[in-house]
Amino acid sequence: MRAVVITRPGGPEVLAIEDRPRPVPAAGEILVRVRASALNRADLLQREGNYPPPPGAPDIPGLEFAGEVAAVGARVTRWREGDRVFGLVAGGAHAEYLVTDAGCVAPVPDALSWTDAGCIPEAFITAHDALVTQAGLRANEFVLVHAVGSGVGLAAVQIARAWGATPFGTARSPEKIERARTLGMADGVVVAGDPGVIVDATQRWTGKHGIDVILDLVGGPYVAADIQAAAPRGRIMLVGSVAGRSATIPSGMILGKRLTLRGTVLRGRGVEEKRVVTAAFAAEVVPRLANGELAATVDSEFALDDIRAAHERLASNATFGKVALRVE
Ligand SMILES: NC(=O)c1ccc[n+]([C@@H]2O[C@H](COP(=O)([O-])OP(=O)(O)OC[C@H]3O[C@@H](n4cnc5c(N)ncnc54)[C@H](OP(=O)(O)O)[C@@H]3O)[C@@H](O)[C@H]2O)c1
Incomplete structure (x- = not known):
């Protein structure tokens, strides 16, 4: 099978397409013919040599997929070929094929194209797990999503709306704020430098109540602003650290x-x-994808052969939504 490989740590030029043996499903696993995937920040970090795959995972990059079941291992009764x-x-x-645990996949609704389906798992499972399962988001709460134009950010805006909450967002460009409004974001603020602007904006939007659930996809100096912007008993979910892996925080305010x-x-x-996260996704998110209440936001689409250009597009920070990968 054809697969993307990282030939050595470095820039997009270290990516290549190689022939690799097609994996074989063990008991409890399925073989999937991948039709679509998408890129994630982790792929960029892994390529640079800064985020090795966990023990037991293949060295081929790629964290999400949509495709057809091509074979099932022993004891798999839930899925059939096709x-x-x-x-x-x-x-x-x-890559063209992968093996995975039979309990770690959900059915793709008929209405979804391969491209849309391939852009969904990472963004929607991350956002649903963080906002709903872990932060216990409730209707009528205020939600704040940093880097709102990201793949996870736009999934979070839609999930917040679908759960009856009011989502706000931040981005570093006004264009992303305007576009996120069309997906249900109530209001947003451009953070050009000091994230302190977030605190004033959230006080204004919420009538001084503060934000109940913050999905922080940026980290670094944003964490101090999160603590100041949070409502009493607010929940702050630290999910990404594109702006830095350490922070000085007003810890007294947490108490x-x-x-x-x-x-x-x-x-x-x-x-x-x-x-468990896949089952929660299948039960609570997939039906809303099937009826159109939630949808993938595709920034751009690349063929597997154009993997270098796909990495460059994601690294540009100019994306709005997901960078999709077509696997023909
Ligand atoms: N914990 C998990 O399991 C998990 C899972 C998935 C993703 N993540 C993390 O969640 C975040 C979003 O992921 P994604 O794949 O959806 O991202 P993405 O689509 O690649 O978008 C990331 C956005 O972050 C903004 N950004 C980049 N550097 C920044 C900086 N220094 N300061 C402020 N904003 C910055 C950029 O938008 P603007 O500058 O235009 O606003 C960029 O487009 C990433 O940090 C990722 O690592 C975590």
Whole structure:
């Protein structure tokens, strides 16, 4: 099979397409003919040599996929050859075939194209797990999403709306704020330098109540602003660290407001936990994708052969939504 490989740590030029043996599903696993995937920040970090795959994961990059079941391993009764499925893997999705646990995929609704389906798992599972499962988002709460034009950010805006909450967002360009409004974001603020502007904006938007649930996809200096912007008993979910991996924070305010600060990561979770998040996604998100209440936002689409250009597009920070990968 054809697969993307990272020939050595470096820029997009170290990516190549190679022939690799088609993987064989073990008991409890399925073989998937990948039709579409998408890019994630983790792919860029892995290419640079800064985010090795977890033990046991393939060295082929790619964390999400949509495709057809091509074969099933022993004891798999839930799926049949030809079923359309999508899900997360710890690696291996930027290839024509992958194997995964039969409990770590969900059925792709008929209405979804391969491209849309391939852009959904990472963004929607991350956003749903963080906002709904972990932060316990409730109707009528205020939500703030940093880097709102990101793949995860736009999934989070839609999920917040679908759960009856009011989403706000931040971005570093006014264009992304304007475009996010069309997906249900109530208001947003451009952060050009000091993230302190977030605090004034959120006080204004919420009539001084503050933000109940913050999805922080940026990290670094944004974390101090999160704590100041949070409502009493607010929940701050630390999901990304594109702006830095450390922060100086007003810790006294965490006590005074009784805040919850929680970090999360999907890739490093074991198979049991991945089955649980996938089941929650299948039960609560997939029906809303099927009826059109939630949808993928595709920034651009590249063929597997154009993997270098796809990496460049994601690294540009100019994207709005997901960079899709077509696997023909
Ligand atoms: N914990 C997990 O399991 C998990 C899973 C998936 C993703 N993530 C993380 O979640 C974040 C979003 O992922 P994604 O794939 O949806 O991202 P994405 O589509 O690549 O978008 C990321 C956006 O972040 C903004 N950004 C980049 N550098 C920034 C900086 N220094 N300061 C402020 N904003 C910056 C850029 O938008 P603007 O500058 O235009 O606003 C960029 O377009 C990433 O940090 C990713 O690593 C975590």
